[in-house]
Amino acid sequence: MSGVDLTTAVGALELSNPVLAASGTFGYGLDLVDLCPPESLGGVVTKGLSPRPRAGAPMPRIAETASGMLNAIGLENIGVEAFCREKLPELRARGAVVIVNVFGESPGDYLRVIERCEAEEGIHGYELNVSCPNVSSGGMEFGHDPILLQALTRSCREATARPLWVKLSPNAPDLAGTARAAVDGGADALALINTIRGMAIDPWARRPMLARTFGGLSGPAILPVALRMVFEVHRALPEVPLVGLGGIETGLDVVRFLLAGASAVQVGTATFRRPRAMLEILGELDDYCDRTGTERVRDLVGALEV
Amino acid sequence: MPRPVPGQFVMVESAGGGLPFWRRAFSVAGFGAGEESCWLDLMIREVGPGTAFWRGVPEGTGTRVLGPLGNGFPLEEPPRSVALVAGGIGLPPLLYAARELAGAGTRCDLFVGAATAEELIDPEGCARVAADTGGVLVPCTDDGTAGEAGLVTGAVERRLRDGAAWSELWACGPNPMLRAVAELGRAYGLPALLAMEERMACGLGVCLGCVVPTPDGGHLRVCTEGPVLRGDAVDWEAL
Ligand SMILES: Cc1cc2nc3c(=O)[nH]c(=O)nc-3n(C[C@H](O)[C@H](O)[C@H](O)COP(=O)(O)OP(=O)(O)OC[C@H]3O[C@@H](n4cnc5c(N)ncnc54)[C@H](O)[C@@H]3O)c2cc1C
Ligand SMILES: Cc1cc2nc3c(=O)[nH]c(=O)nc-3n(C[C@H](O)[C@H](O)[C@H](O)COP(=O)(O)O)c2cc1C
Ligand code: FES
Numbered sequence: 001m002s003g004v005d006l007t008t009a010v011g012a013l014e015l016s017n018p019v020l021a022a023s024g025t026f027g028y029g030l031d032l033v034d035l036c037p038p039e040s041l042g043g044v045v046t047k048g049l050s051p052r053p054r055a056g057a058p059m060p061r062i063a064e065t066a067s068g069m070l071n072a073i074g075l076e077n078i079g080v081e082a083f084c085r086e087k088l089p090e091l092r093a094r095g096a097v098v099i100v101n102v103f104g105e106s107p108g109d110y111l112r113v114i115e116r117c118e119a120e121e122g123i124h125g126y127e128l129n130v131s132c133p134n135v136s137s138g139g140m141e142f143g144h145d146p147i148l149l150q151a152l153t154r155s156c157r158e159a160t161a162r163p164l165w166v167k168l169s170p171n172a173p174d175l176a177g178t179a180r181a182a183v184d185g186g187a188d189a190l191a192l193i194n195t196i197r198g199m200a201i202d203p204w205a206r207r208p209m210l211a212r213t214f215g216g217l218s219g220p221a222i223l224p225v226a227l228r229m230v231f232e233v234h235r236a237l238p239e240v241p242l243v244g245l246g247g248i249e250t251g252l253d254v255v256r257f258l259l260a261g262a263s264a265v266q267v268g269t270a271t272f273r274r275p276r277a278m279l280e281i282l283g284e285l286d287d288y289c290d291r292t293g294t295e296r297v298r299d300l301v302g303a304l305e306v
Numbered sequence: 307m308p309r310p311v312p313g314q315f316v317m318v319e320s321a322g323g324g325l326p327f328w329r330r331a332f333s334v335a336g337f338g339a340g341e342e343s344c345w346l347d348l349m350i351r352e353v354g355p356g357t358a359f360w361r362g363v364p365e366g367t368g369t370r371v372l373g374p375l376g377n378g379f380p381l382e383e384p385p386r387s388v389a390l391v392a393g394g395i396g397l398p399p400l401l402y403a404a405r406e407l408a409g410a411g412t413r414c415d416l417f418v419g420a421a422t423a424e425e426l427i428d429p430e431g432c433a434r435v436a437a438d439t440g441g442v443l444v445p446c447t448d449d450g451t452a453g454e455a456g457l458v459t460g461a462v463e464r465r466l467r468d469g470a471a472w473s474e475l476w477a478c479g480p481n482p483m484l485r486a487v488a489e490l491g492r493a494y495g496l497p498a499l500l501a502m503e504e505r506m507a508c509g510l511g512v513c514l515g516c517v518v519p520t521p522d523g524g525h526l527r528v529c530t531e532g533p534v535l536r537g538d539a540v541d542w543e544a545l
Pocket of ligand 2: 024
């Protein structure tokens with residue numbers, strides 16, 4: 001490695017490098033330890049955790065698309081208790097930076113996950129997945145309604161002093177409005193984007209490819225959309241730290257997100273095709289900085305010339 | 307690459323990382339290692355772009371292969387005798403198993419099912435592999451153009467009814483066939499070990515796309531807890 005300073009910070013959270021594993025694409029951080037050790041990353045965002053284990057959606061759950069894929073996993077997870085008992089000790093021993101991704105069907109679900117995690121060392125922050133229907137308000141997604149979102153963020157904010165990120169949905173009708181609502185609710189940073197709602201059809205069977213009909217699109221197909229959204233939110237809220245994701249496959253993609261205004265990034269679907277993708281991406285980022293005389297990765301953040 | 311256990315698979319990149327988007331899963335059909343290199347035998351049936359890619363690729367074309375992945379058949383404690391039941395392109399892992407078992411004293415009777423005589427894969431080679439274990443090849447075709455007419459599981463059942471004394475049933479093929487083997491195992495009190503196939507994005511256990519339902523309402527990942535699963539570990543009604 002060259003002398004490039006890869007460190008960055010998302011608000012008060014200092015990271016050894018800007019590449020984190022995205023929720024739902026890296027298990028609980030320990031599934032690929034031989035290929036991609038979690039402690040070598042800027043951090044790992046866990047699979048979304050709920051108060052109790054969930055079995056998730058029926059099969060088929062995934063479909064391939066041009067330059068991407070759809071998933072309807074249905075938020076299958078082992079539950080917060082099993083995570084704290086079975087996964088967290090090893091993550092802690094390895095010195096990984098751990099962001100717990102939280103979801104629920106009611107504000108109480110989110111709080112229960114956070115309260116259980118507050119009892120543990122070695123959790124560095126929370127990321128709220130707000131692309132879930134709120135059962136008590138007729139199934140409206142938290143992330144689609146600024147009022148719901150602000151209230152949810154506020155109650156989570158009151159439950160923890162740790163860094164609190166809100167992961168924005170690209171499907172929300174008013175991106176800037178929801179971003180502002182999350183910040184007004186007390187979010188330290190915003191992560192964007194979650195998957196884009198889509199569907200796939202098998203023409204021979206004349207049926208949807210997914211059991212749930214709809215799924216979330218991820219992979220390089222969504223990168224331009226994600227980049228535009230990071231740029232827009234950065235322009236609207238320049239003081240708010242952003243974590244960019246959506247379709248990142250290379251070190252140059254990371255540079256693109258940093259220039260658009262993200263302080264760090266997450267890599268998801270790329271890991272499925274190349275389990276060492278995040279390490280390769282870090283190497284490419286280092287190489288880019290070296291070649292362009294960029295001494296510190298943080299100097300790239302928001303440095304887009306327009 | 308460590309020596310693959312029969313039933314294990316590899317994830318293979320096609321078209322140099324462009325389309326199709328995912329890698330494709332193929333069972334290991336054979337393996338050999340030299341001093342500095344190793345080779346893998348794969349048998350590929352063309353069904354779409356990721357398999358068609360391999361038709362006519364020039365020799366020496368490079369690709370990325372990840373593996374061996376998954377659990378494989380339990381070869382450390384080989385059964386005394388086993389019926390290997392292959393449907394269509396389910397043959398490769400069973401052929402590899404029979405080759406590996408040849409020295410272990412396990413008799414392998416190989417049942418191979420296909421739609422037509424033309425679709426039977428290398429019957430002479432299969433017969434030889436079975437014979438090397440002291441077993442036989444039983445080809446079956448849906449249309450009766452070769453071997454026994456009808457479903458391959460029918461051929462297995464007829465022999466079980468006549469008192470065939472295998473200690474286990476191992477199978478790989480389409481899900482309805484695997485389910486029929488699981489039911490034979492239950493009816494005759496034999497462990498049924500089934501190499502399953504599901505759509506896979508990662509092959510590594512992190513996408514949760516390849517799961518099959520279990521009787522307790524949970525799931526198993528075919529790529530990591532499998533692909534070889536016991537017949538009674540799967541909820542066939544819910545699959
Ligand atoms: C563990 C495992 C081992 C396998 N071993 C072999 C092997 O040794 N040889 C071989 O030829 N094939 C094997 N397969 C199946 C192979 O992976 C698929 O045929 C391949 O992914 C199809 O890719 P495609 O782009 O050609 O077709 P696609 O366009 O992806 O699909 C064409 C058709 O095949 C079906 N299909 C797609 N993926 C699978 C799958 N994973 N399993 C079953 N049907 C599928 C689709 O529903 C569709 O009807 C294995 C699959 C798994 C999961
Ligand atoms: C299989 C799969 C499962 C996912 N599960 C979650 C999840 O549990 N919680 C969440 O917030 N995002 C989840 N995501 C979304 C990703 O974290 C990420 O936002 C999205 O995939 C875009 O990034 P990518 O293109 O790099 O994959 C999942 C994505 C995939 C592909
Ligand atoms: S293929 Fe991704 S978990 Fe099995």
